Amino acid sequence: KNEVEQSPQNLTAQEGEFITINCSYSVGISALHWLQQHPGGGIVSLFMLSSGKKKHGRLIATINIQEKHSSLHITASHPRDSAVYICAVSPNTGNQFYFGTGTSLTVIP
Amino acid sequence: DVKVTQSSRYLVKRTGEKVFLECVQDMDHENMFWYRQDPGLGLRLIYFSYDVKMKEKGDIPEGYSVSREKKERFSLILESASTNQTSMYLCASSSGTSGRRSGELFFGEGSRLTVL
Numbered sequence: 001k002n003e004v005e006q007s008p009q010n011l012t013a014q015e016g017e018f019i020t021i022n023c024s025y026s027v028g029i030s031a032l033h034w035l036q037q038h039p040g041g042g043i044v045s046l047f048m049l050s051s052g053k054k055k056h057g058r059l060i061a062t063i064n065i066q067e068k069h070s071s072l073h074i075t076a077s078h079p080r081d082s083a084v085y086i087c088a089v090s091p092n093t094g095n096q097f098y099f100g101t102g103t104s105l106t107v108i109p
Numbered sequence: 110d111v112k113v114t115q116s117s118r119y120l121v122k123r124t125g126e127k128v129f130l131e132c133v134q135d136m137d138h139e140n141m142f143w144y145r146q147d148p149g150l151g152l153r154l155i156y157f158s159y160d161v162k163m164k165e166k167g168d169i170p171e172g173y174s175v176s177r178e179k180k181e182r183f184s185l186i187l188e189s190a191s192t193n194q195t196s197m198y199l200c201a202s203s204s205g206t207s208g209r210r211s212g213e214l215f216f217g218e219g220s221r222l223t224v225l
Contacts, residue, residue: 033214043199043216086152088214095140095159095205096167097214101151 003027006087006100013107019074021103023087026068033097034061034072035086043086046072077107112136115200115217122224128187130220132200138215140203141183143167143175145196146219152199158183190224197221 004025013019023032034046047054047061049070054061058077063070074081087100116131134141142157144167154167156175164175172194176184183202187194198220204212 035214035216042218043201045213045215048213090205095203096154096157097142097203099152101149 002100003091003098004087004089004100006085006103008103009101010104011106013077013105015078015107015109017077017107019077019081019105019107021072021085021087021105023070023072023100024068025070025087025089025098027089027098028092029065029089030092031090032063032070033088033090034070035088037084037086037102039083041083046085074105079107079109082106113200113202113215113217115198115220117220118218120220120222122190122222124189124191124224126190126224128190128222128224130185130187130198130200130222132183132185132202132217133181134183134202134215135181136202136204136215137180138202138204138212139180140205141177142201142203143173143183143185144199144201145169146199147196155185155198187222190222192224195222195224 007022031050033048035043037043049063058075060073084102084104086102088097113134143155144152153169155173158164158177174186200217203214
């Protein structure tokens with residue numbers, strides 16, 4: 001069973017392009033998380049959100065609770081954005097997290 | 110700067126050896142987690158702990174045990190390492206207790222274990 005689905009699995013973009021990664025989930029949640037993992041690196045938290053929209057530099061995360069859907073947008077993409085982006089949710093019950101399988105992004109100069 | 114620290118970045122062990130992976134967090138978080146990460150399979154939960162001396166099995170607990178004697182420290186133990194336990198192991202922590210939503214998730218740098 002996959003409580004969290006991400007699309008696309010892989011994404012290649014030219015530098016400067018606008019990028020969107022999608023995340024759908026099937027459980028009731030208290031929060032949704034977007035995480036980033038660079039090749040050979042650890043995982044860092046980009047956003048935690050439970051409603052609306054958050055912005056951090058060139059990254060924007062949105063969530064629609066009614067539709068159980070979130071998007072991560074990257075404006076003016078850069079090769080240093082190349083990483084795996086992982087969507088995770090905190091369900092309403094329990095202290096576990098559910099993870100998507102990640103979206104591997106490559107930005108070509 | 111908040112931190113989750115894992116004791117070893119790289120380990121090489123032989124089949125049958127006992128392996129200890131240590132994780133320490135300095136954020137006074139209630140919840141701590143051990144995941145393994147394999148290509149194509151994403152993050153899979155091995156065990157988690159929501160309080161000192163408390164533990165819950167995750168999705169793939171077989172062949173693993175854990176220990177949480179102090180709030181800041183969560184150890185993963187492989188009693189008898191096998192080749193199929195070769196993987197990247199990630200520790201994470203978050204705030205939150207039952208009835209209160211989990212906070213932001215913080216990961217350690219990971220421990221890459223190779224079992225020969």
